[in-house]
Amino acid sequence: MPAAVPPPWRTVVISPHFDDAALSLAGLLPALPGPLAVVTVHGGAPAPGLPVSGWDALCGFGSAREAYEARRSEDARSCALLGAEQVLIDHPDGPYVREGDEPAGLDPLLRSLAPGTRVLVPLATNQPDHEAVRLRAQRVLAEAGAPEPWVYADLPYTGHLPEWGTPGASAALAASEKWGTAYQRLDRTHRLTVRHELTLSDEQWAAKREAVLCHASQLAALAPAHGAFLDREGPLRTELIWSAEPRATA
DSSP states (O other): OOOOOOOOOSEEEEESSTTHHHHHHTTTGGGSOSSEEEEESSOSOOOTTOOOOHHHHHTTOSSHHHHHHHHHHHHHHHHHHHTEEEEEOSOOOGGGOOTTOOOTTHHHHHHTSOTTOEEEEEOOTTOHHHHHHHHHHHHHHHHTTOOOOEEEOOTTTGGGSTTTTSTTHHHHHHHOTTTOHHHHHHHHHEEEEEEEEEEOOHHHHHHHHHHHHTTHHHHHHHHHHHOSTTSTTSGGGEEEEEEEEEOOOO
């Protein structure tokens, strides 16, 4: 049997849910090496017969399957606008996961990547499910002898930091008890260095807004917790990526 051919991607964005890559990185993605893939970890269909989750009901859906089909189609449109291949891990969203289930489908994908592929994972500001995704990706890549993934600020969550969008954002995350705990945990084990920082121009913002609006089914439900996050001068206008170099252990 011939050896499996690694995927051709040069950049792989690990997106916990269908909207995270667009919300967090739609401005920077055109500057990253292609071909590009957006890999959604919670990209699988819910088991038949499950009741609709509270989040999906808040988004207006009457069934779990309806929500999944709509979000998968939204993500396909967004990825097309971003010039990314849509890749879905067959693992349902949190409310539909059986206890003990793990997104194991992510592991062989990460192990199959060609040497030199740049992997991006979420920082996980106040989002435990995002942190679980990052930790799993870091572990699998380390076991495979691959380089450490880079880390992106997941929005709009990191954007609640008052200093977001200023040169002092990283230092503020290192000091913030409210918004910086994920950054601080990662900083204890890795030296974080800003690799890409972008405040979007009006043209870039218009393109990002179009990609984000593809995920329309979730946007209204995000507003109560995140306010006017789609404001022209809001948190989505700034995007940030760090490299993460493991610190030497004693």
